[in-house]
Amino acid sequence: MSVFIRHYNPGSVYNAKIWRFASTTAETPKLTNGEDDEEFRVLDILKKRDKLQRRAPRKADVPPDRAEKMRTDQKWGDVWPGPKSFHPSSVPLPIRQGYVPKGQAPPGKKANAELMKIPNFLHLTPPVIKSQCEAIKKFCTEWPKLLNSEEAIEKHYPLEIITSDYCHASPVIRNPLSRIVILRIKLSDLKLDKHARDKFLRLVGDRYDGQTDLVTITADRCPVRRQNLDYVNYLLTACYHESWNYEDWEGDKTLQDMEYYDFDMNQSKRNLVNWHLLCLNEENNFSDEEIKLYDVASIPNATEYIESVSSLFNDGESDATLKKYDTSVRKLLGLPDKKIVT
């Protein structure tokens, strides 16, 4: 039970006429005590002794603010070295914050909880940042001259590994999301021939994006990033080598599996052959295989027709491909060319 020294300075009833002034009372001028009003002294008959020994609040001798004594050309980095909540006495700025109805002044910086709440960047003022950057500069390595353009980077480093790190507020710096590893590579950088490319695409499936020609493989199965990294590399090498070897069952590839339009395999070859034979009004009793092998060069300007049909299927139907198909059919059938509006 600590001993309390009670100060009690007599007199001066604190006549705090509460000034209904919105800014916190710490700000408003202290009212001087009522001066000797020579009129209307209130007659107090039942003079009660001031029973309660009103203990005047301790007038702790509060040292004046540090802010007043600061020089205006001081180095601010030393005054406010690190992140710290706002403290009015050490910030020399007359800041005010608070929503007040119109016509009143917002609460000042003293005893202003709002200013303490909001994050402040007093420790990161531009000069401080510049000096810190200067300091760090000697530890950074310089960006290699050769990698000056996007293409150069892609040429030298086709493979891209994307990992992400997280900073958050917790006693532990671990984060489950940081284990995910993404590998990204341009298909054109992988040296694949036609068959291998087709097989690789079938293996990779929807990880390949047609427009950007990028294969993105993500791995998040293993708990640790290193394991995921190995897994991703393993996946890429496996697919690559798998797509190179030719299995025997790949031979009997049916029409539906064809990923591109091959004229010989399709019905339009049969139409062409039948049409040709009809023209020569020969009897056509060819079987399927024979039709496939039937050499088309003999039919006049059939090659242009074949190429236009395959472009119609492969490059997608559009006015241009249709026009090409039109001219080729007209040549094939021996019709006059299309009239152009004069």
Add this chain to the structure above:
Amino acid sequence: MLSRNIRLLSRRYSQAVTFRTTESSPTQQNENQVGLFYTMNNDVCKQLFAHGGLPKSFMKQTKTFTETALMVRLPALDIIDCIKVTDLNKPVVRYVLYGEKGAGKSLTLAHLLHFAHEDGFLIVHIPWVSDWLRRLPRDKEMSNSQSREGFVDIPLDAAAWLLHFKMQNQVLLKTGDLKTSKEYVWSKRESTPAGAPLAELVEHGIARVKYACDVIDVLLKEIKLLSNAKKCKTFVAIDGFNSFFYPLTRLSTPTKKKVAPEEVSLTAPFMEITKNDWTNGAIVVTTDQLAVPEDRQENYLPKYLLYQKGFEHLDPFVPMEIGRYTEREFLSCASYYRDRLWLRGPPELESELKLASACNPYNFMELCAPL
């Protein structure tokens, strides 16, 4: 009074821009008539298009304009030249008309029909395929076909088509040299002997609606044989051909199962006739977005509308785009409307309508309606 001198003004204005041509037979028409209107005389029109062939809105126009006038457009002339040029003993050449909605495909087909009629072709014409497959008026009758089980018959439509066929080819049928090659037995009592004229076959089909579909099947086989034997030149015209290839039709079997177009008994014969294994004829087909429901209407290009199967069925075909009005065509159409009192107002009205309708023929006609 005011309206009268405007009408005079517009007539004088329209006279300045010639929009009519006196050359009314398609066979003689050539480039310098492109964009001009020619009037078909009424009885040919009635004969060809009595049972459908012209869009309903056009029919109303003809009633208001008191004449059926078709504009001569380049694609039609192009096809007419091609038909004239091809020697007929080569396998049949197939033309596919494609274009936007309201670009004038059906009218170009009508123009070609008129040409075929003039040129003495035997016309096999389906006015609108999706009327058969996708329109379900209350009295539509669907039954299972006797001859080939598993198929669905639409006898009423078949009979109507036979009537239409008879109406279009009454001249050729009357000359009588078209004979059936084989003897066909419909039922115990009815049969048509070999060598009977086609007209009789058609009459039988119309009379006995139950066998109408089989009659059509037989008729088309006969026509193929006859045209192979150079007896007659046949002209096949099908509007909205791509609805044959839409996976589902609205018809349903008596057991309420949705029917695919292949299972409808009428598709097979028309598929047969659109092959190019016969000679001495021409096939003109239109693919139309309106023939198929919304989900298959992204663009109007033929390969997309015909699916893979349709495209390969027609493969060496000549695609013919029916575009919008060119500058000249638009002006002549506008002055024609002014002449027919369909359009009135100051001259800059044309430039506004040109922009608003984006020169689409149907759109232009729609925009002029309330003016």
Add this chain to the structure above:
Amino acid sequence: MKMYLNSSKMLLLTRIALKHAFPKTGLSSYFTKKSTFRIQNVYMYSSKASSSTENVYNNFTDWETLSRKKKVSKAMKAYLERAKEHDEFMKRQQFEFNIGKRHLANMMGEDPETFTQKDVDRAIEYLFPSGIYDPAARPLMKPPEEVFPARKAAEFDEAGRPHHFLFYTGKPNFFKLLYDAAENIQLLHKYEDKVIRKKETPDPNASLDLNASVWLTKDQLEQMLVEAINDLEYDNFKLVMDRLVSLPYSYRCKEFIEKYRKTLSTQRFALEIPKPSYDENGCAFVTTYECLRKKARGDVTIKCPGSGKITINGQDLTYFEDTQSREQVIFPLIFTGMENKVDVVANIEGGGPSGQSGAIRWGIAWGLRSFVDKSMLEAMQVAGLLTRDHRRRERKKPGQPGARKKPTWKKR
């Protein structure tokens, strides 16, 4: 006793000032007849600025000398005390603000001399990013006169005599304003009579065009007069000023009127018309970004030597099926007659057909400004094509079926 005398003098004074305090306008006839002489008197007295040379007022001044010896009343002393204290406080705040500004400049590493208020605000925003939505609630470091409410200078001298003759109306500045307006109206009436009777020639070319400005709003007026005004008085103000403006020769007191006019942001379409830039094959094109209408956002490019082709999102005008939105898109082209001379390329997303067509219409009109001559520009402005349509669909409120529709009233 002394007290009583003191206050009675005050009463006397108030009664005099009161009687003459009525502004001329709406002066009921009862007053004018009786005390015309007094009004001139008061009138001369009131215009404090103009030093009244007539000697008729000498006896007044010695009142002042007389009263100086008097003991100043307590209320007066408290008032003066408060006024002095307020000035001190403001001076202190000003000093602190300047010191703070220098510190801030030093903190931000900038030259304190050229550290404007804008830099101060930017620095505070950088140092104390509070992320609070309401701008008024964010930390601010403003000069004291902006922060603390303006207070009127002392209104009466030691002797307790108010400086302003309308002091006792409670809003001296406001009623003085009405008073001056009324006075000007009198002048104009007199001038009009002179013109009629004495054939004086009015000044022909000076005219007053007011359609580019509007009367001050209520709070602007309050700021100017440093007095609170209620709606009724604001309406009277506007009424009097309109009455003044409507007089035929109102151009004579032009500067008095201009003082209370707020010029509207004149349609700045005429000022900065974008110069068309030229693409590779030399045809001029102008792109207007940010074309807004309802929810639609997009941009429109206009190429000048064009053939009237319109492409929207890569498609032709058939991008819009319904004719109404097509007509909206071609409206500016037809209005300016440039439909065959200009190509339009627009890409737009969001909103429905009418929103998108409205955005394109505005974009085209806005782009055409640089291809069109002055008169057509004005025609487009009067046709309203150049006004941005910022109207948005009003949100539905809870408890109501729609934005404004209220639930149907049910008897039971």
Add this chain to the structure above:
Amino acid sequence: MNSIRYKLSGVTCSVLQAANFRPAYIQCRLYSGPTSFPDFFKNPIFRKEEQAKLIEINELSKLAISPVKPPGVSETSSVYYDPLVNKLINHVMKMGKKQLARELVEKAFENVKRIQIERYHLASSAEAKAKIILNPKDILHQAIENCRPLLQLLPIKRGGIVYQVPAPITEKRSLFLAIKWLLDATNDKERTIHFPQQFAWELLDAANNTGKVVKRKQDLHRQCEANRAYAHYRWQ
């Protein structure tokens, strides 16, 4: 002090009572957010002939300074635009379906035009042909003119009894009534006839002063004529 100020303002406002346009001043912005234009925006003048009139009295440059509202969604300056038709479309529109309303009105005009062209071709002599108006918009204007009532009956309660007192009608009100009656007459058709067809017939009837709507107008006038005795009740 208060009393004086009150009297003061009392005095001034008594003078103002006569010109009571005070409410017009208060710019009501009860709803936050821009759902409408502030009231100092002027209405747009976009039709060619109106602009021509303005240019004649060189008012245009004056108006060009003050801000102007943009023209509405369905307003254009094209040659075939007619504000009356736009108003009619808005009257026909239900539940905001403007496209449908516009289609119906356009089909009605089309039917009118077809009927008139038919009549034109059937008409024998030249001046008979001249009499037939072919433009549906002219017919609409004609019909509206014929259906506009000139007077209206106002229910005024006098001593417990409500009298139908004939009173002059404003321009807007008569136009509204004309259109409303036209649409009422069109809507009490049988189920099988479509709106455009019926509306076309109504327009044609109204154009040559026959038909239900004109009869209704004449009834109203007759009623007004009958009640002209009560005409003075309007002022008490």
Add this chain to the structure above:
Amino acid sequence: MNSIIKYAQCSSLSQWSPVFASQFHTSSALSRVVSGKYRITKKRDRPLTYEMANPPHFIAHRKSWNSWNTSSLKDGLRRSETAVEDEFIRRFLNGTWHGLVCSEVIIKRQFNHIRVAAIVRRAVSPTKMYFLIGYTEELLSNWIQCPVTLELQTVDSYKDVVFKYI
């Protein structure tokens, strides 16, 4: 110690204790949300700090948050633990600095460093205050296993923190 309490009672400390006995209404019409809102007293003498003057729906509009950490972000970690720790810190601080904390406790977390800020009344001697600071920092960092620093601002009395009277 008792003088403080006596002094507190007579200056109606009850208004000061953070949790006020706000009237609790059962009937549906009156049981609308009253949390964080204070009713006007007849004498208009209830003092409110800025935090208390702005009801909860003004957070982020007129006043800002009391605890700043990354747990509320998208896939932030340790959401519940941080909330519990914050609450513990607040109660601990209100308990150890009993009657001295006259504003809300602000907790800012950066990586593993926790900074606790508050406005404290100068009612105890400085030596005692330093002891309390060390005491709380030590205990809190042991319990939460993170270095805790206390950043206090001292004020004369409750009156300096008052924003308005209702």
